[in-house]
Amino acid sequence: MGRNxxxxxxxxxxxxxxxxxxADASGRVLATASGPSANVTTALEGGIAAMLDTLEKARAxxxxxxxxxAAACAHVGLAGVKSPRIAxxxxxxxxxxxxxxxxxxxxxxxxxxxxxxxxxxxxxxxSFLGGQTGGRQHFVGGWGxxxxxQASGAWLGRQLLSQVLEWQDGLREATxxxxxxxxxxxxxxxxxxxxxxxxxxDKYAELAPRLLDAAQAGDAAxxxxxxxxxxxxxxxLNRLGFRDGDRLCLTGGIGPRYAAFLDATYTRALSxxxxxxxxxxxxxxxxxxxxxxx
Numbered sequence: 666m667g668r669n670x671x672x673x674x675x676x677x678x679x680x681x682x683x684x685x686x687x688a689d690a691s692g693r694v695l696a697t698a699s700g701p702s703a704n705v706t707t708a709l710e711g712g713i714a715a716m717l718d719t720l721e722k723a724r725a726x727x728x729x730x731x732x733x734x735a736a737a738c739a740h741v742g743l744a745g746v747k748s749p750r751i752a753x754x755x756x757x758x759x760x761x762x763x764x765x766x767x768x769x770x771x772x773x774x775x776x777x778x779x780x781x782x783x784x785x786x787x788x789x790x791x792s793f794l795g796g797q798t799g800g801r802q803h804f805v806g807g808w809g810x811x812x813x814x815q816a817s818g819a820w821l822g823r824q825l826l827s828q829v830l831e832w833q834d835g836l837r838e839a840t841x842x843x844x845x846x847x848x849x850x851x852x853x854x855x856x857x858x859x860x861x862x863x864x865x866x867d868k869y870a871e872l873a874p875r876l877l878d879a880a881q882a883g884d885a886a887x888x889x890x891x892x893x894x895x896x897x898x899x900x901x902l903n904r905l906g907f908r909d910g911d912r913l914c915l916t917g918g919i920g921p922r923y924a925a926f927l928d929a930t931y932t933r934a935l936s937x938x939x940x941x942x943x944x945x946x947x948x949x950x951x952x953x954x955x956x957x958x959x
Contacts, residue, residue, distance in 0.1 A: 675946035678703025680790025698722035706745030742772030776945025789917030816894035818870030
């Protein structure tokens with residue numbers, strides 16, 4: 666259906682899911698849709714395809730036309746937008762002409778904090794930490810599983826599998842978590858090696874909930890891994906300038922689970938996020954539309 670005012674499109678693409686919202690010029694959401702991972706570092710073409718497919722689902726639900734989408738103002742925040750080349754490839758594939766493409770860190774911050782000062786530990790399949798002061802954002806992490814993403818779901822899964830292999834080498838004592846994880850691979854360490862060769866970060870992240878449950882139940886191996894993740898979060902927050910009394914939001918599918926493992930200085934600061942990364946993308950898209958800039 667035709668519209669007198671442009672649509673607003675918000676996209677949040679993470680390591681596990683892609684989400685799209687279509688809204689009118691007032692910010693009223695008309696339709697949302699979800700799809701698979703849209704990490705454009707690990708899979709550029711696949712991430713773009715997932716984004717476009719999810720956008721099409723939202724368009725159909727909203728009853729919008731292709732012309733409505735072409736005339737829309739969009740903000741796309743995707744995990745893995747680490748270079749102008751990747752951002753340009755995403756923008757070129759996106760059907761709206763007024764589109765801004767960023768990584769997912771600014772959209773996550775905008776969703777969690779709005780315009781307020783504070784800190785965010787965004788821990789999902791991947792991870793980053795950010796601080797916002799006077800409208801300026803600064804970040805630590807977000808470098809991907811191969812070189813970083815400490816404390817993330819994928820990192821937790823990788824650490825777990827590494828500890829299983831260390832146990833098999835006689836370097837660790839057995840725990841229920843380690844033996845149960847090996848059993849899930851038919852008791853074969855080489856099946857773990859094959860898994861590591863063939864699977865992306867979101868598959869590692871599928872191991873994280875069981876590890877976190879085991880850590881909270883007192884499993885020594887699980888607790889060690891999660892304590893290491895919590896120590897990284899605290900070290901990164903300190904590097905960003907966090908002080909006792911500042912606001913801290915734990916976001917993402919894994920982030921809130923760390924509340925039980927952080928020191929009191931950080932748990933005292935915990936505050937629910939204002940919204941999600943999709944809300945942040947919508948906030949930024951609305952601001953762009955009101956400014957009249959792409």
